Amino acid sequence: MTAVTASSAPTWTSMTRSRLVVELKEFLRSREQMVFIFFFPMMLLVLFGSVFGGQEIAPGVTFAAYFLPGMVASGILNTGFQSLAMSIAIDRDEDVLKRVHGTPLPPTAFFAAKVAQVLIVSVVQVAALVAIGVVMYDATLPSGSGWWTFTWVFLLGTAASTTLGIAMSSLLRNAKAGSAIITPIVLFLQFTSGVFLVYTQIPTFLQHVAAIFPLKWLAQGMRSVFLPESFESAEVNGSWQHPATAIVLTIWVIVGLVLAVRTFRWTRHDDN
Amino acid sequence: MTEPAISIAGLHKHYGDLHAVDGIDLEIPTGEVFALLGPNGAGKSTTVEILEGFRKRTAGDVTVLGADPQHAPRHWRTRVGVMLQGTSEHGALTAAESLRYAASLYPDPRDVDETLDAVGLTEKAGAKPATLSGGQRRRLDVALAVIGRPELVFLDEPTTGFDPEARRQFWTLIDGLRGDGTTILLTTHYLDEADHLADRIGIIAAGRMVALDTPAGLRSRASAARVTWTEGGTRRVEETATPTALLRDLLARHDGEIAGLEVVHPSLEDVYLQLIDDAASAARETEEAQA
Numbered sequence: 001m002t003a004v005t006a007s008s009a010p011t012w013t014s015m016t017r018s019r020l021v022v023e024l025k026e027f028l029r030s031r032e033q034m035v036f037i038f039f040f041p042m043m044l045l046v047l048f049g050s051v052f053g054g055q056e057i058a059p060g061v062t063f064a065a066y067f068l069p070g071m072v073a074s075g076i077l078n079t080g081f082q083s084l085a086m087s088i089a090i091d092r093d094e095d096v097l098k099r100v101h102g103t104p105l106p107p108t109a110f111f112a113a114k115v116a117q118v119l120i121v122s123v124v125q126v127a128a129l130v131a132i133g134v135v136m137y138d139a140t141l142p143s144g145s146g147w148w149t150f151t152w153v154f155l156l157g158t159a160a161s162t163t164l165g166i167a168m169s170s171l172l173r174n175a176k177a178g179s180a181i182i183t184p185i186v187l188f189l190q191f192t193s194g195v196f197l198v199y200t201q202i203p204t205f206l207q208h209v210a211a212i213f214p215l216k217w218l219a220q221g222m223r224s225v226f227l228p229e230s231f232e233s234a235e236v237n238g239s240w241q242h243p244a245t246a247i248v249l250t251i252w253v254i255v256g257l258v259l260a261v262r263t264f265r266w267t268r269h270d271d272n
Numbered sequence: 273m274t275e276p277a278i279s280i281a282g283l284h285k286h287y288g289d290l291h292a293v294d295g296i297d298l299e300i301p302t303g304e305v306f307a308l309l310g311p312n313g314a315g316k317s318t319t320v321e322i323l324e325g326f327r328k329r330t331a332g333d334v335t336v337l338g339a340d341p342q343h344a345p346r347h348w349r350t351r352v353g354v355m356l357q358g359t360s361e362h363g364a365l366t367a368a369e370s371l372r373y374a375a376s377l378y379p380d381p382r383d384v385d386e387t388l389d390a391v392g393l394t395e396k397a398g399a400k401p402a403t404l405s406g407g408q409r410r411r412l413d414v415a416l417a418v419i420g421r422p423e424l425v426f427l428d429e430p431t432t433g434f435d436p437e438a439r440r441q442f443w444t445l446i447d448g449l450r451g452d453g454t455t456i457l458l459t460t461h462y463l464d465e466a467d468h469l470a471d472r473i474g475i476i477a478a479g480r481m482v483a484l485d486t487p488a489g490l491r492s493r494a495s496a497a498r499v500t501w502t503e504g505g506t507r508r509v510e511e512t513a514t515p516t517a518l519l520r521d522l523l524a525r526h527d528g529e530i531a532g533l534e535v536v537h538p539s540l541e542d543v544y545l546q547l548i549d550d551a552a553s554a555a556r557e558t559e560e561a562q563a
Contacts, residue, residue: 009379018376022365029364094360098326102354104377104420106346267326 015105019113026087027121037083038125041075045129048196049137057198058234061227064137068129069222070195073157074186075125077215080118080161081168082186086178088114088169092268093176101266111166118162126154133226142225149242153221156249160214163256170263189215194223200236207236214252217245275338277302277424277455278323283332285318285479292318294479296332300472302423305446305456307470309463311548315479316459317357320428323457324354337424350378353422357429357459359409361402367412368397371419378420390448391415392441407438414442418449425449427458431465443468463541475544477551487540494538502531 010018027033045067053064091097100110133139142150172178190196192210199207199216210216223231224240232240278300285293293315300306308316321327322334325341334340339348365373368384375381388394391411401409410430417425427446431439439462446469449456460466466473467487475483475490483490497515501508501522512518515535522530538546 010377015377018373022369022373025369026364090362094362095356095358096360096362098356099354099416102324102326102349102352102356103374104346104349272327 010104012106012109016109016112016116019105019109020116023113023117024120027083027117030087033083033087037078038121041071041078041125042128042132044074045071045132046136049132053137058231061231061234062137063198064133065139065227066198066223067195068133068137068139069226070190070193070219072126072129072222072226073193073215073219074190074195075129076122076154076157076218077161077186077189079122079125080158081165082182083121084114084118084162084165085168085172085182086175088166089172089175089178092169092265093174095268097266098268098271114166115162119158122154122158130226139226140228146225149221150225153218153225153245153249156246156253157214157218157221160218160249160252160256163253163260164214167256167259167263170260170265173269189213192216194219200234211248214249217241217248221245221249274302276300276335277304277337278457279333279335280319280323281333283319283322283334284330285315285322285327286330291479293322293329296476296479296481298474298481298484300455300457302455303450303453304471305450305458305469307466307473308457308459308476309461309466309473309544310459310476311461314476316476317428319476320426320457320459324352324426350420351423353417353420353425355413355417355425355427355430357432359401359406359413361409363401366398366400367393367404367415370412371415374416374419380421382419382421384419387415387419390445406433407435410434411438411442414445418454422454424455424457427456429459429461431460431462439465463544467540475547477548478555480551482547482551490543491540494540494543496538498534498536498538500532500534500536507532 027038048067049064053062053067055063057063057066088097091100101107130139130141134141168182172181189210192202192206193199193213193216194210195215199210199220202210207216220235220241223235224242232238235241276299278298280296280298283293283296284291296315296319308319310316318327322329323336323341325336325344328342334342336344337348337351339345341348363370368388371384371387375384385394385397388397391414393408393411393415396404396408399408401412404412410433414427414430417427431442434442443465446456446458456469458469470487472484472486473490474481483493485493496511496513499510499512499515499518499522510518519535522533
């Protein structure tokens with residue numbers, strides 16, 4: 001290719017777009033990311049759905065139906081929190097971030113590309129999970145106002161999980177040990193937040209612990225979208241708790257954002 | 273008079289009691305190829321990373337292309353190319369993809385294919401870092417540092433781990449950049465590299481600049497020659513600034529052949545080692561005086 005086109009200064013948008021392409025390629029070409037982040041919730045949905053799926057946990061609601069919104073919530077946690085925390089920690093360790101910071105790419109464009117990558121992957125992942133639910137477990141798609149609920153829960157959940165993932169990456173001083181820290185956190189939340197187990201069936205004190213963190217609210221919000229209205233009475237307090245969900249998730253978005261901005265470093269902790 | 277590309281005055285970088293950079297002054301004019309030479313831990317990389325804007329300094333004034341690197345605007349990055357000391361096997365992009373992405377960030381980038389060719393990676397355009405050899409990854413790093421057509425390039429130990437042929441190729445690449453008027457600051461522990469590439473060499477030891485000169489100037493510091501010969505069965509050695517006078521004297525005293533006569537001028541390497549050695553013992557003395 002010869003330089004026929006007149007060169008023009010890159011804009012914020014053009015640089016964000018180029019960076020997004022890089023982020024997507026890095027994700028799609030990484031076996032770890034594709035297996036443990038992208039396909040894992042689908043594999044669990046198929047596995048748990050097949051084994052326990054038929055059991056009714058409430059009139060007209062099978063465990064598979066209960067499990068679908070839980071896996072949608074988990075997928076959002078995986079792709080935002082777990083994936084970003086690990087990949088940014090590794091990129092910091094390997095001086096990839098330092099290199100990025102040595103180029104004219106504005107930091108805001110870098111983060112915008114990360115967020116866009118998480119959104120794109122999450123949308124595809126959630127769509128695939130819902131498709132599996134519809135085809136294999138007779139899940140029903142939300143109607144009218146259900147889509148609106150889905151949208152705000154999805155966006156707040158993704159935002160909380162993305163900002164917390166970026167913040168968490170700064171705590172993982174040794175990226176190689178990262179999964180030893182992140183995996184237990186994610187598993188603990190999944191067991192206590194109404195993903196693997198029915199939330200109202202776990203001990204009350206564990207419910208209270210889980211209610212501090214975003215996954216419980218994200219899962220409950222998704223249940224309000226995918227489960228029949230009749231199930232609302234089986235929730236804690238007999239309510240979907242939408243206002244509380246919006247408040248708790250928003251608080252976590254703000255906490256995550258503040259922590260991410262305050263702790264983010266382009267260089268390793270020992271590199272100053 | 274144009275502004276120098278880099279000017280440093282009274283630069284200090286302390287880590288607790290360790291003075292990694294202990295008072296450096298330096299001006300590098302635009303278009304110069306400057307080599308910072310010194311042993312490991314001398315403060316070369318610390319200095320360069322301060323100039324690149326990655327590290328904060330403890331004290332001193334630093335101006336790089338008219339800006340303080342610590343507070344330089346993003347636009348400043350379009351004029352500066354950086355090759356870090358370490359390289360990474362990590363990354364899912366091919367060599368060509370990495371360069372194409374990097375090129376998209378600069379207003380007037382070099383051509384991707386030509387740059388790949390210049391670093392000898394045309395054949396490896398479709399290879400990912402994990403399948404490149406260490407030397408090939410370093411060459412990709414050089415390509416990434418120059419793709420944006422920077423006015424100033426930092427190369428931190430660019431040829432460590434190269435085989436001799438790859439180093440020669442790299443030198444040719446740098447000669448090409450010099451031809452474009454690019455200012456280059458490189459660090460190295462290879463004396464021949466600094467000698468071959470640099471307009472000026474700064475020798476740095478224990479955080480201080482112990483010599484700052486052209487390669488020829490450094491060589492001429494070694495004015496003293498060592499004259500060795502055998503007289504009356506014993507080996508005689510004399511260090512002298514006037515070897516010719518000494519020889520005339522010897523010739524006058526001897527009729528025939530002078531046994532074992534040698535006149536040796538120290539190499540650049542001898543000068544370098546002497547400077548590093550002096551700096552090390554000076555540092556030791558200061559420490560003992562403080563203790």
